[in-house]
Amino acid sequence: MTTNFGLLGAGRIGKVHARAVTSNPKARLVAVADAMAPAAAELAAGYGAQVRSIEAIEAAADIDAVIICTPTDTHAELIERFARAGKAIFCEKPIDLDVERVKACLKVVDAAGATLMVGFNRRFDPHFQAVRQAIDAGQIGTVEMVTIVSRDPGPPPLDYIKRSGGIFRDMTIHDLDMARFLLGEEIETVSAQASVLVDEAIGAAGDYDSASLMLFTASGKHATISNSRRASYGYDQRIEVHGSRGAVAAENQRPVSIELATEAGYTRPPLHDFFMTRYTEAYAREIAAFIDSVEAGTPAVPSGADGLIALALADAALKSVAEGRAVKVSEITGTLADKSVFRGR
Amino acid sequence: MTTNFGLLGAGRIGKVHARAVTSNPKARLVAVADAMAPAAAELAAGYGAQVRSIEAIEAAADIDAVIICTPTDTHAELIERFARAGKAIFCEKPIDLDVERVKACLKVVDAAGATLMVGFNRRFDPHFQAVRQAIDAGQIGTVEMVTIVSRDPGPPPLDYIKRSGGIFRDMTIHDLDMARFLLGEEIETVSAQASVLVDEAIGAAGDYDSASLMLFTASGKHATISNSRRASYGYDQRIEVHGSRGAVAAENQRPVSIELATEAGYTRPPLHDFFMTRYTEAYAREIAAFIDSVEAGTPAVPSGADGLIALALADAALKSVAEGRAVKVSEITGTLADKSVFRGR
Amino acid sequence: MTTNFGLLGAGRIGKVHARAVTSNPKARLVAVADAMAPAAAELAAGYGAQVRSIEAIEAAADIDAVIICTPTDTHAELIERFARAGKAIFCEKPIDLDVERVKACLKVVDAAGATLMVGFNRRFDPHFQAVRQAIDAGQIGTVEMVTIVSRDPGPPPLDYIKRSGGIFRDMTIHDLDMARFLLGEEIETVSAQASVLVDEAIGAAGDYDSASLMLFTASGKHATISNSRRASYGYDQRIEVHGSRGAVAAENQRPVSIELATEAGYTRPPLHDFFMTRYTEAYAREIAAFIDSVEAGTPAVPSGADGLIALALADAALKSVAEGRAVKVSEITGTLADKSVFRGR
Amino acid sequence: MTTNFGLLGAGRIGKVHARAVTSNPKARLVAVADAMAPAAAELAAGYGAQVRSIEAIEAAADIDAVIICTPTDTHAELIERFARAGKAIFCEKPIDLDVERVKACLKVVDAAGATLMVGFNRRFDPHFQAVRQAIDAGQIGTVEMVTIVSRDPGPPPLDYIKRSGGIFRDMTIHDLDMARFLLGEEIETVSAQASVLVDEAIGAAGDYDSASLMLFTASGKHATISNSRRASYGYDQRIEVHGSRGAVAAENQRPVSIELATEAGYTRPPLHDFFMTRYTEAYAREIAAFIDSVEAGTPAVPSGADGLIALALADAALKSVAEGRAVKVSEITGTLADKSVFRGR
Structure with missing residues (x-):
């Protein structure tokens, strides 16, 4: 079984996760999205992935999971969108800087029954x-x-x-x-x-x-x-x-x-x-653990609640x-x- | 110059200080006092010192300094007595468990112009x-x-x-x-x-x-x-x-x-x-530092105030x-x- | 520039080198040869390479360099063949267990002007x-x-x-x-x-x-x-x-x-x-150094003489x-x- | 029981052994000999010992054991003299620089039934x-x-x-x-x-x-x-x-x-x-071990043979x-x- 990934955010930490995904035999990097088109293009090219918009990744049938490495103030909204889209979600910490906003986001995740893992890499x-x-x-x-x-x-x-x-x-x-x-x-x-x-x-x-x-x-x-x-x-x-x-x-x-x-x-x-x-x-083990959770359908840890x-x-x-x-x-x-x-x- | 010592308290820590004094070429252990006569006798014998009462040490012309290793609740009173008697004082911590009692004691020390060092050995x-x-x-x-x-x-x-x-x-x-x-x-x-x-x-x-x-x-x-x-x-x-x-x-x-x-x-x-x-x-360096202070007439550190x-x-x-x-x-x-x-x- | 590799020997150490080649952005694993066909097939499949015979690799225009991980008693002969075939050669140590045989082999390498690196990985x-x-x-x-x-x-x-x-x-x-x-x-x-x-x-x-x-x-x-x-x-x-x-x-x-x-x-x-x-x-750095030598046309170290x-x-x-x-x-x-x-x- | 010591040689290592003897409760430093009279006097004074000639120490009834810290070329002769005098002997290494001379010396020790320990302090x-x-x-x-x-x-x-x-x-x-x-x-x-x-x-x-x-x-x-x-x-x-x-x-x-x-x-x-x-x-433990051997009448280790x-x-x-x-x-x-x-x- 292979987990197909979309990567949101092609910055420094996005590159780290792209490498972790592509070097993992159980995973494939399918698409990369970034507001900066050249960054997305360069990262996608290096790993044989496509550049897509966030909306396209949201709608894609060939994407099982997303990694969110965009700026912090976009995390909560993206989590909610991809939870509703039925994707498994790995999100860099923090979900949001506001506790109430995080609570609201986690309710959406819970309602959608989505898998969410928060990036406490240590x-x-x-x-x-x-x-x-x-x-x-x-x-x-x-x-x-x-x-x-x-x-x-x-x-x-x-x-x-x-x-x-x-x-x-x-x-x-x-x-x-x-x-x-x-x-x-x-x-x-x-x-x-x-x-x-x-x-x-x-x-x-x-x-x-x-x-x-x-x-x-x-x-x-x-x-x-x-x-x-x-x-x-x-x-x-x-x-x-x-x-x-x-x-x-x-x-x-x-x-x-x-x-x-x-x-x-x-x-x-x-x-x-x-x-x-x-x-x-x-970082490599973190993504491997996320993939295992997605494959096995078990809760991801650290969870949104941990975040x-x-x-x-x-x-x-x-x-x-x-x-x-x-x-x-x-x-x-x-x-x-x-x-x-x-x-x- | 030799500093002549009286030791008050022949227990475990008293023995440590007795050894420090006798192995220091600048010092001599002259007298030992302890409520338990055999303990005082044994310690005195081992180092060629005399057994004396506290009162005798207080009054002795051949004693320059005392080391107080008696139970804590006697420290403050003994410090005051020996400060008034013009002896330099090394006292195991604490001076007392009550801050106000310590303050009162230090006033007596200050008034007497006595040298007081508190045993923060570390x-x-x-x-x-x-x-x-x-x-x-x-x-x-x-x-x-x-x-x-x-x-x-x-x-x-x-x-x-x-x-x-x-x-x-x-x-x-x-x-x-x-x-x-x-x-x-x-x-x-x-x-x-x-x-x-x-x-x-x-x-x-x-x-x-x-x-x-x-x-x-x-x-x-x-x-x-x-x-x-x-x-x-x-x-x-x-x-x-x-x-x-x-x-x-x-x-x-x-x-x-x-x-x-x-x-x-x-x-x-x-x-x-x-x-x-x-x-x-x-412990050896602590007593050596005390002896140096007594010899030089400089303030002893750690002082009563430190205590x-x-x-x-x-x-x-x-x-x-x-x-x-x-x-x-x-x-x-x-x-x-x-x-x-x-x-x- | 990309260095295209043929791998001779798909055993334990062959797998290590295959990984080093494929994870290096300057190199590509093109072909794998092994006397045990299933071993060659499995390794080739894992890295998107072809299975070829030694002869085919020798003759291949799309192969710049070979890595020799076959049994020791084949090393000297393979080095000679690939030196004559104009390939750059990385060979696991030793070239041979007999000093005279090694000397003879190195003369062939020298005559062919081939690049040879010996695998002293440490x-x-x-x-x-x-x-x-x-x-x-x-x-x-x-x-x-x-x-x-x-x-x-x-x-x-x-x-x-x-x-x-x-x-x-x-x-x-x-x-x-x-x-x-x-x-x-x-x-x-x-x-x-x-x-x-x-x-x-x-x-x-x-x-x-x-x-x-x-x-x-x-x-x-x-x-x-x-x-x-x-x-x-x-x-x-x-x-x-x-x-x-x-x-x-x-x-x-x-x-x-x-x-x-x-x-x-x-x-x-x-x-x-x-x-x-x-x-x-x-192991990863060793192959990277070999690739650098091949690319730059500089002598590989450790050399055959070092071996x-x-x-x-x-x-x-x-x-x-x-x-x-x-x-x-x-x-x-x-x-x-x-x-x-x-x-x- | 107290072992009474004569010290031969008041140099650098002699001082180390003098300190080891005097700080050991089982031993007493009785006499010091040195060709340099002031060195002997100073060392003796510091530890309450007497200055004596080697001959006097040899003959002394109040000396049980000697420590030989004189120049190397005197060791073998001194060992022989004190073995014959019935003293226990601690000698700094080496006994002599010549193997045959050492053998001859050890025969004398053996004949005298003397205790000899050689100073391999490590x-x-x-x-x-x-x-x-x-x-x-x-x-x-x-x-x-x-x-x-x-x-x-x-x-x-x-x-x-x-x-x-x-x-x-x-x-x-x-x-x-x-x-x-x-x-x-x-x-x-x-x-x-x-x-x-x-x-x-x-x-x-x-x-x-x-x-x-x-x-x-x-x-x-x-x-x-x-x-x-x-x-x-x-x-x-x-x-x-x-x-x-x-x-x-x-x-x-x-x-x-x-x-x-x-x-x-x-x-x-x-x-x-x-x-x-x-x-x-x-050094302190070495002398303590020697004292224990002398007291117990057991062979001293390291022995002359070890030397x-x-x-x-x-x-x-x-x-x-x-x-x-x-x-x-x-x-x-x-x-x-x-x-x-x-x-x-």
Whole structure:
């Protein structure tokens, strides 16, 4: 069986997914759409696909699934359209920057019975997966504390920051999803503190560049997250889980692992300097998992609900910073009458 | 020049200090006092010292300095007595579990012009000192975030816990002092969350065994602390400081550094299982620094004020847990009219 | 420009090269030949290539280059045929197990002016390449000593061992080539000792499973090699180069880099258990380098001469074991009147 | 019980042993002798000991044991005198640079029934001991290959080199003893190659500064040793033992274990730069083991025989370099009729 794909958005991340699809023996890239015609044409040519409009992909009988890599503010609407069109949907995070809009979107997905997977790629990193497997195998006993350090080599362009929804919704959201993935229990309260230490322009744009978070579950499990938009030594991505019988940690990754010894000491090279090289394997595994879900007809994970909850946690962090207190996640999500959006599929 | 010492308290930590004094060429252990006569006798005999009463040591012309290792509830009174008696004082932390009592004690010390050093031994660990030196040398630029993971191999006896003032005043207080030591700026607010995950009896005794803290300075620097009373792999003591130009971290310590490779993987031995073996060198350097201060007549660091502030931070953490909000340190210390207690000496 | 490939041999390593060719945008796999028709058919189908006979590939106008992955005893003859046919040739090591036969073959290649590259894949490992780059950048000063530890997870099938030419020509040969690659100076003498410690059947077959070698250059540089056909912890492949100003080493590689801490200590997973997963990236880079040579018309490295010298070093090692003395490489290669075989292309 | 010590030689290593004796609760330093009266006086004063002549120590009823740290060319004679005087003897390596002289000395020791321990301090390093314990516990199965890398930060003064007996007898001898300690089987043949890469003056003095060795046992076990008189990154001392079920290695040691991460990469400090700081703990444990042997009346290990064999291995290495062949150890030791010198005590 082959899953036939349409790709919406031929930018940087679109290329990554195109490669993942075409190198997967179970999948075929059929069509590419992009508002920038030359970008769509170049990407399509490289992989033997066609250029089509979004409407054409929506209506196409030879397309089973779409990958949405368009700008964030188009995600929710596209998800709704392709859900109604009966396509399986892989969408880059976030679904939307507004929790209520996400809820509305997920109701449409639910009503349509569509398969929706949200692109929290880190869940598919081989090292983080091995951490999770160690937990599942009981190697550290009961999970007690998750520690995440997550720092970018440098801040993104200011333009991007202004559209990003802020550090919590753009960057921390990955760590919030990872904390959920590893805690194995929903987070009840979020405490956060944030400041501008890297670039005053970021502060002027109403955002932060340095943040700390504490997460707490109903049973008293802890998670801490340390974020910075700056790390001279590369893309710093560490997770550690402490349990009743031990701890397990994923180490940082570097392109080459050599060590130079001189009178200055022992030096290993810096880490990956870019999330795309750091998570190359994760992107490939992510699409493979989506294809498996589509083929098997099983719910895709991370689901739309996972996307919603991570966003709510980010919103709770923002509120915590503003109000100097621990914020209950239910303060953000609790108005929701229809819990079906949390089901995922 | 030789500094002549009286030792108050011949217990476990008293022995550590006795060894540090006698192996230091600049110092001599003259007298030992302990409520348990045999303990005092045995320790004195081993190092060629005399057994004396506290009163005799107080009055002795041949004693320059005392080391106070008696139970916590005697510290403040003994500090006051020996300050008035004109002796230099090294006191194990804490001065007292009550901030107001500590303030009162420090006023007496200040009035007497006595030298007082408080036993935050970790500041003298060679590895942590090297971290501090890297910061001072500008190797990481401006300090932005301090990350401390501090876990004990197992909980202390319940009896001890009941007298300890709780996890924040007993265990976290070391990490709070370390955070101050490394941040280079006073902490303004403390957020904490705590739970009982290790032993319900600890909860029944009114204490916690697992805690997370976020600290925040006026300029927006961050520190996070992760504490547990349980770590199957040994005495877990890591610090990391992230700055504008890089980061520096102290690694965990183990008694032997070998690595075994088998079909199960690559295994290094567990960490030190006891703080006294982990911090052997720190204890020796701590007493050496005290002797240097006494000889030179310079203020001893960490001072009484350092002890007071660390305690106030612990109290702020406790209040934060109770009230679910970020607590200003000034809420704890702010009633203090006479700021002289912060001067140290 | 696209280089069109014919693949001779559709076995395990043939599949690796087929993938490397098809995933390289500069190359195309046109035809596959294999004595086992179904193997050729399956591989060809998977990559959109044709099945052809060796003769047809030899005569084909649409084939620029061949990859020879057939059994070792066919290599020399195939190289000669395709050199005469004007194709560029990539051949898996070794060219032949007999030095004189290799010399004869290289004369044919030389006469035909053909491009020949020999498959010492390790030169293309990113980590080993980084070691070489550190040397070239002067980071360790003048090279003095190369230390290679190279151990297989377990012995190959006895059948294979019998056809392999023995441990020196089959396994050590990679390390001998690596030593040359890193020393930057030809090896003059070889001393070796060998024994059977893993499996007596290997000894009964006339081979060894454990070996140590010392290599020595004219200027007094050293290399040591430690080989075993057994390593419970995986595919153990370490190199280290010591120089006048420092040293540089490549670390072992594992599929996932996590660390588990329990009361038993700190454990990282075993290494890769198979050379094909260990050297995935090296195989891709090797073919890319070959394509670049073919496109640019520059000599391919490692050349046929590199293959010949590595084989001569292996023969010298065997002689050293037999005679208990340091053997000059010229004792093996010295009868060669026509030095052109050392030129490579 | 207290063992009363006389110390012969108040130089650098004499001070190390004086400290080890005085800090050991089972021992007392009674007397110090040195040809340089002020050196003896200063050392004696620092530890409350007396200055005495060698003759006085020989005759003293209040001395149980002596530590010989005088120049090498006096060792054998002093051992004989104190053996006859009924004292237990700890002697720094080597007993003598001449194998026949060592044999003669050991006969005297044997005849006198004296306890003699030779100062191969590395056997008492906690990390190397842990390697040995892992072997003894069966964790790596049967020992197959020992790999030793041993490099000094820089060459000793040329004067010292001229008196040292050469790199094999002075430096490699420690590694040869370590190989024996770990192999668990006597070495049968030695192959070596050596060159001058560090300093031509060393070559002019008739010595080498860079050497490689291969050792081989009767059952086919291997050991390799890599030596250099130069290592910019510190005192490089690694051992690794490979066995049928796994491998175990001792890591290099550094004074502080921190790691600095900057845009230049991840840097740990250089290693210890001096053998006395590297082996501080080993020296203390060595003397403690000697005291235990004296107290218990059991044979001291490493024995005089261990010293003899290590010297013979060094001589075999020298012969191997000269003759370009594997040298049997029996070629060096085989003329010995009286095997009693190998018994040790």
